[in-house]
Amino acid sequence: MTADFDAAARFLVAEARLLERRLFATLFQGESPDGVLSALRAHQNEDGGFGHGLEPDTRCPASLPIYTEIAFQTLAAAGVSDSGLLGPACDHLARIASPGGAVPLAFPVIEDYPRAGHWSEWTYQPGVNPTAGLAGLLHQLGFDHPWRTAATDWCWQAEVPDEVHALSEMFVFLAYGPDRARAEKTVPALLERLLANPMFQSKPNPGEYGLTPLHIAPTADSPWRDLFPAGDIEAHLDQLAAAQEKDGGWPITWEPPGPAARLEWRGMVTLQALRTLRSYGRI
Helix, strand or coil: CCCCHHHHHHHHHHHCCHHHHHHHHHHHCCCCCHHHHHHHHCCECCCCCECCCCCCCECCCCCCHHHHHHHHHHHHHHCCCCHHHHHHHHHHHHHHCCCCCCCCCCCHHHHHCCECCCCCHHHHCCCHHHHHHHHHHHHHHCCCCHHHHHHHHHHHHCCCCCCHHHHHHHHHHHHHCCCHHHHHHHHHHHHHHHHHCCCECCCCCCCCCCECHHHHCCCCCCCCHHHCCHHHHHHHHHHHHHCCCCCCCCCCCCCCCCHHHHHHHHHHHHHHHHHHHHHCCCC
């Protein structure tokens, strides 16, 4: 089963925000990543952090680590490490980090703005989510910084998490962080907890929110692809292709704070679907 690439491209042009349109142009149309960098700069605050609803479930202008993670993910996707964006962002992370180096997803300032219902007090606690993902992305981008060093040390000492998103963040860290032997030794315990988590879908469960093998191995060259049976990967690719809607975009399975946020998320997940399906040979 394959997806309709042209319909997806039309959806992105019609409905996605500028950042995803520029990233699509870089990834699929051979354009320079300069447009991606320009779009990200519009989200960077004077304190170096990223804000202004870069993660669409929170409509907050203040700098939040979750926004910085989206920025790092975008840079990694575009294949560009820009010190003008990364340096100030890491300086901001260092200023807001706990003494050990961990950061939270958000701060109580989000309560002053529209947000999805699941963004509440639990996001204010420093933890593996997002510290491990941020540190892993900096290793992927090849950008060194004192905060990266502190966060890396903190992640190695952190307890193996149970929460499904925290587990996903640890897989990012282990994919790109240093000490490959240590990473390989850590993976079995993470995988065991991931497979046991009720929010992880080893088999497709259409329409239900949860993480899947394609979240852990979103591209065919992922070091974690072989952690999952080939049949499970193929079944999820079938389901991903089948989930494309009539307007060319992909749906989301949670409740965002409003119609604009829904369209922004749909642009993000549509672009990710295209990247995954192309990587695995389905486009």
